[in-house]
Amino acid sequence: MEIDVFAAAHREDWKRLEVLVRRRRRLTGPEVDELVDLYQRVSTQLSAVRSAGADPALVGRLSGLVARARAAVVGAHDPAWKDLVRFFTRTFPAVAYRLRWWWIGASAGTVGFAAAIAWWLATDPSALAAVGTPEEIRAYVEHDFANYYVEHPGASFAARVWTNNAWAAAQALTLGVFLCLPTVYVLALNGANLGAAAGVMFASGKGDVFLGLILPHGLLELTAVFVAAGVGLKLGWTIIDPGGRPRGRALAEEVRAAMAVALGLVLVLFVSGLIEGLVTGWVHVTWLRIGIGVVAEALFLAYVFTLGRKAHREGESGDVEGAPASAPTAA
Known part of the structure; x- marks a missing residue:
């Protein structure tokens, strides 16, 4: 040329x-x-x-x-900040609301399992003895449990907690695609750990200490993990029962929605990590630190059940806008 x-x-x-x-x-x-x-x-x-x-x-x-x-x-695309606002005011809460029965069920099952283990340890001396020696239990009850929240600087501890919780939530969400079973295992493991800690503390007459240190951050933290688990269970169940849609299409739609939940939970877990790192071990007025946890949990639930319900009723599914209804296949 x-x-x-x-x-x-x-x-x-x-x-x-x-x-x-x-x-x-x-x-x-x-x-x-x-x-x-x-x-x-x-x-x-x-x-x-x-x-x-x-x-x-x-x-x-x-x-x-x-x-x-x-x-x-x-036409020019909307500014990035508008996409961000839309995500947090519509996409994320709408998916969390749409899948509410999955994570509410995960919450009820896990808490019930943890309560059963706690009751067993608190009422059966032989079961308690299997957890550890009297010296180990005494050290845990009188020192280790409470010291866990203050043995590291608040900011670094909050960052570590955020990372650990994000990893647990990611496992609960992504592993659900394997027919739900790995997610059930993650929930059972978390329930067992929670129940064991509660049982040891209540058996030693320190139930008030346990609740005073778990509730501030645990309400929001566990809710986030339960939401992730509920979404994971939905992914696995979609493979089993796609609900009248082609299995591949149904799974693709739910995976895209699940990614929205994963991104949203990063912020939720960041907040719970801040509470655990900067409030749980450092605010010495019990009613105040529990109140902070209750307010954080109430705000999250109100967020999901107001903005999420509204967006869901207006047709928000959490799927990618403009995603194809089908994919090309080889002849």
Whole structure:
């Protein structure tokens, strides 16, 4: 290709397209049609110049012109902050609300399992003895349990807690795709650990200490893990029963919604980590630190059951906008 001849032949098109792009907000109907036509033609010309491998400056100029013309034709995207606001006011709470019965069921099952273990340890001396020696239990009750929350600086402890909780939530969510079983295991393990701690503390007459240190951060933290687990269970159940949709499509839709929940829970777990790192062990007024935890939990539930319910009723599913209903397959 003779690049100078090519440029001379199409220069008027490029100049006209630049004019239309600059005036894109004041174009008449015929000018809009002209803009679309020129955008398509200049895009083809850009491909030809790139294929020729000549004049990088011209390629750069045409690339910028085509990009601006594309924005004028299809419309500029909303600013990123609007996408972020939409995510936290509609997408995330809508998915959490839509799947509420899954995570409410996970909550009830796990808490019930933990309560059963706690009652067993608190009422059966032989079961308690199997947990540890009297010296080990005494050290745990009188020192280790409470010291866990203050043995590290608050900020670094909050960061570590956030990381650990995010990992637990990620396991509960993603592993559910394996027919729910790994998520059930994660819930059972967390329930067993919670129940064992409660049983040891209550058996030693320190139930008030246990509740005073668990409730501030545990309400929101466990709710986040339960939400993740509920979404994971839904993923696994979708494979078992896609609900009248093609299995691949149903799973793809639920996975995209699950990713929205995963992103939203990062912030929820960050808040619970801050409470655990900066409130649980450092606020010495029991009613105040429990009150902080209760308020945080109430705000989250209100958020899901107000904004989430509204967005869900308006048709928000948490799926990617414009996602294809089907994927091409080989013949």
